[in-house]
Amino acid sequence: FQSEHQILSSKLECVQNIKDGILEEAKCTETSLVTQFSQNGNGATTQTQSLLKLFQVETESLYAKVDSKDLYVTSMLYEREEMEREVTGGEVTELLWKLCLAHSVSFEAADLFMTLVFELRHLSLEALKVLWQKSSFKCRDNWQPLIDALPSCATEACVVLMKEIIASGELEEDKVEYFFWSFSFISKPTSGMIESLAPLLKAPGASQSCFLGLTALLHRFCSAETSCADVPAVQIVIRTLGKFLGGNCTVQDSEQLNKMQLVLKAIGNAGLAAASLSPVLSLCASLRSNQIEIRLAAIQAFRRIPCSARVSDLLPAGD
Incomplete structure (x- = not known):
């Protein structure tokens, strides 16, 4: 059917030759008639013909054959992780400029970014500070590659620099959160x-990510360190958390309640490192005048404290 107002009329006809369930040949003819400036159904006509033929069928094996000579045993680490070489701040600065010029979603940018992360791991704290002063610029799309790469660096020098950047207040809130969560x-x-990170717990308005990120880092450290409770840095963090408890976790308002719940969750995060706080946690859980949320949070704070801390003896019986 073709209405009198129709401008374009098209028709497609195809003839297919199928043998044993396989398409061997297809011939198609497409005819189009443009009638916009014509009368009596006449107009400009175009006709396109296409031919598709099957010339060859090959059976492909599921797995390509591999010469055993090409196989070798290696670790699962990226090869760059085992690379030992001197890296200068100038080289990293040049790399940052290349990243800014590369398209953000290209394979080149991905490779440059990975190179940046591995090269940051070779820089000292002093070199990183100089790099930050010179290369904390934003690319034209408002991207700061150095900010995104630092959390993946995971060296002590990078963490100290991240702490100093956080403390300086130069960073947007979402990037600060990104830094804190990366510590875990x-x-x-x-x-x-x-x-280095411990003083941030005392900062006014320290966020949830600050408490939980740092204590997750602490837990991982103590999982590998047999006598972590004797490490001065660990003791500083635990003393700070203990002071927040105030002896029995008593709070006066909803704001203090939220903060106390966060501190108790952080203590639970720390696990073995916080075993010395067990008596206070027991008191917080047993004190009937404490809100039920506080008492439950205090009990949950024992979740990573080992049995050697005699949790069952510290918790009140029949309460």
Whole structure:
């Protein structure tokens, strides 16, 4: 059907030749008639013909054959992680400029970013500070590659620099949160990292990510350190958390209640490192005048404290 107002009329006809369930040949003819400036159904006509033929069928194996000579045994680490070489701040600065010029979603940018992370791991704290002063610029799309790369660096020097950047107040809130949460993924934390970050717990308005990120880092450190309770940096953090408890976790208003719940959750996060706080936690849980939320949070704070801390003896019986 073609209405009198129709401008374009098209028709497609195809003839297919199928043998044994396989399409061997297809011939198609498409005819189009443009009638916009014509009368009596006449107009400009175009006709396109296409031919598709099957010339060859090959059976492909599911797995390509591999010459055993090309196989070798290696670790699961990126090869760059095992690379030992001197890296200068100038080289990293140049790399940052290249990242800014590269398209943000290109393979080139991904490779440059990975290179940046590995090269940051070779820089000292002094070199990183100089790099930050010179290269904390934003790219034209408002991207700061150095800010995004630092959390993946995971060296003590990078963590100390991140702490100083946080303390300076130069960073947007979402990036600060990004920094804090990244601490929980550091696989080999050091006492120097913990010592550097500890003062942030005392900062006015310290966020949830600050408490939980730092105590997660502390837990990972103590999981690998047999006598972590004797490490001065660990003791500083635990003393700070203990002071927040105030002896029995008593609070006066909803704001203090929220803060106390956060501190108790952070203590639970710290686990073994916070074993010395067990008597206070027991008192917080047993004190009937405390809100039920506080008492439950105090009990949950025992979740990572080992049985050697005699949790069952510290908790009140029949309450």
